[in-house]
Amino acid sequence: MTSTRKSDQKIHSPVFLADIGQLLTLRSLLGKPGPRRGPDLKNLGIIENAAVLCLAGKIVSVGTTKDALRDPWLKKNRKKVIEIDCAGKVVVPGFVDSHTHPVFVSPRLVDFEKRIEGASYEEIAKAGGGIRSSVEGVRKTGKRVLADKVLTALCEMAACGTTTMEAKSGYGLTVESELKSLEAIREAASRWPGTVVATLLGAHVVPKEFQGRSQNYVETVCIEMIPQAARRKLAQFVDVFCDKGAFTAAETEQIFAAAQEYGLGVRAHMCQLSETILRPFFRFNPASFDHMDHVNDDDILHLSKHDTIATLVPGANYFLGMKDYPQARKLIDAGVPVALATDYNPGTSPTLSMPMAMSLVCTQMKMSPAEAITSSTINGAWALRVANSKGSIEPGKDADLAVFAVEDYREIPYWFGANRCAVTIANGTVTHSG
Ligand code: NIG
Numbered sequence: 001m002t003s004t005r006k007s008d009q010k011i012h013s014p015v016f017l018a019d020i021g022q023l024l025t026l027r028s029l030l031g032k033p034g035p036r037r038g039p040d041l042k043n044l045g046i047i048e049n050a051a052v053l054c055l056a057g058k059i060v061s062v063g064t065t066k067d068a069l070r071d072p073w074l075k076k077n078r079k080k081v082i083e084i085d086c087a088g089k090v091v092v093p094g095f096v097d098s099h100t101h102p103v104f105v106s107p108r109l110v111d112f113e114k115r116i117e118g119a120s121y122e123e124i125a126k127a128g129g130g131i132r133s134s135v136e137g138v139r140k141t142g143k144r145v146l147a148d149k150v151l152t153a154l155c156e157m158a159a160c161g162t163t164t165m166e167a168k169s170g171y172g173l174t175v176e177s178e179l180k181s182l183e184a185i186r187e188a189a190s191r192w193p194g195t196v197v198a199t200l201l202g203a204h205v206v207p208k209e210f211q212g213r214s215q216n217y218v219e220t221v222c223i224e225m226i227p228q229a230a231r232r233k234l235a236q237f238v239d240v241f242c243d244k245g246a247f248t249a250a251e252t253e254q255i256f257a258a259a260q261e262y263g264l265g266v267r268a269h270m271c272q273l274s275e276t277i278l279r280p281f282f283r284f285n286p287a288s289f290d291h292m293d294h295v296n297d298d299d300i301l302h303l304s305k306h307d308t309i310a311t312l313v314p315g316a317n318y319f320l321g322m323k324d325y326p327q328a329r330k331l332i333d334a335g336v337p338v339a340l341a342t343d344y345n346p347g348t349s350p351t352l353s354m355p356m357a358m359s360l361v362c363t364q365m366k367m368s369p370a371e372a373i374t375s376s377t378i379n380g381a382w383a384l385r386v387a388n389s390k391g392s393i394e395p396g397k398d399a400d401l402a403v404f405a406v407e408d409y410r411e412i413p414y415w416f417g418a419n420r421c422a423v424t425i426a427n428g429t430v431t432h433s434g
């Protein structure tokens with residue numbers, strides 16, 4: 001298991017959150033196991049005038065403040081407890097950001113300007129920009145510096161309410177640099193109270209030195225990167241950018257097969273720039289297909305019958321200045337389980353903010369605020385296969401919570417570009433208090 005929980009070693013003070021105006025529990029729905037779909041995306045399990053008690057990094061009780069104050073244990077131990085008076089604010093499960101690329105060195109400002117002047121994503125890539133232009137920086141930077149960069153991102157994410165995040169490698173593209181990137185993720189995770197799930201994205205793009213020999217590079221991914229990452233428990237998932245200009249469907253299957261052989265889960269960047277037929281991939285039981293701008297109707301039907309999550313990353317469409325966004329309504333109405341993520345990366349989505357991603361799916365993709373919250377919490381947890389411990393506020397789950405300085409949860413996506421997150425608690429540790 002790659003998810004890193006250094007706070008396991010810490011002794012947690014009990015934490016008591018009281019006088020919560022709206023507590024969005026996202027509690028399990030009776031008789032409905034699995035990720036949320038269709039109308040269930042709107043069921044937030046709200047408790048008003050609520051309280052939550054956390055002990056040893058876990059949630060132990062959830063209910064009204066009135067009932068919590070009658071708890072004999074709390075009455076006896078009140079002095080030992082860190083008490084957070086929420087004064088009518090909104091509390092949500094800590095966000096699960098299930099798709100990020102935090103291991104890079106510099107922002108891509110030249111690409112930013114070129115795109116403003118009209119160049120497309122593919123034109124920029126062909127001119128030497130894009131993913132490949134972040135590779136040199138990662139290759140020549142030491143693990144410690146990369147880890148510091150990742151940690152900075154983790155802390156900023158926590159300040160916006162994220163307590164669990166997926167972190168991909170993918171800008172090293174050599175065995176050594178991909179493993180170094182995963183080590184940097186592990187090191188940063190060990191210094192952050194939240195939970196990090198690591199993903200090997202060696203198949204992000206074919207590196208320059210393998211130009212015209214993509215099969216050789218795929219073999220490097222399958223024969224060297226995946227076995228080493230698995231053996232050293234550096235990654236829990238393997239991701240592939242399956243699209244024109246990156247890897248073909250056949251190459252993706254080859255990489256998925258290698259991941260499966262070494263016991264790693266699979267996920268993929270799919271249908272971002274062009275349509276790929278998804279049906280052949282279901283035999284690998286992918287955790288998620290991400291982007292999904294060009295998915296076909298037959299595959300939508302398949303997705304509605306599987307637990308593979310369609311992860312929406314609207315930050316990429318926004319930052320690339322696209323007028324079209326993935327068809328969230330069509331996916332949701334067909335019963336596809338959707339999650340929402342930032343896709344934090346230097347090329348297409350330099351945002352760390354889940355509330356910003358939520359605002360985008362509401363305004364550009366016509367998802368309701370409730371659907372945006374569910375996609376950012378319990379369904380994100382499903383996308384990372386951590387739904388047994390993350391994504392909802394229920395006794396027994398990890399104490400991951402975010403307090404927002406608003407009176408109504410719909411304000412979280414409403415106040416776009418502003419950070420209303422007042423307190424973040426990750427695995428029972430107060431990690432941000434602004
Ligand atoms: O999710 N599509 C591939 N990967 C990233 C882009 C990474 C980059 O441009 O650096 C994405 O959008």
Ligand code: FE
Pocket residue numbers: 099101269343345
């Ligand atoms: Fe991505």
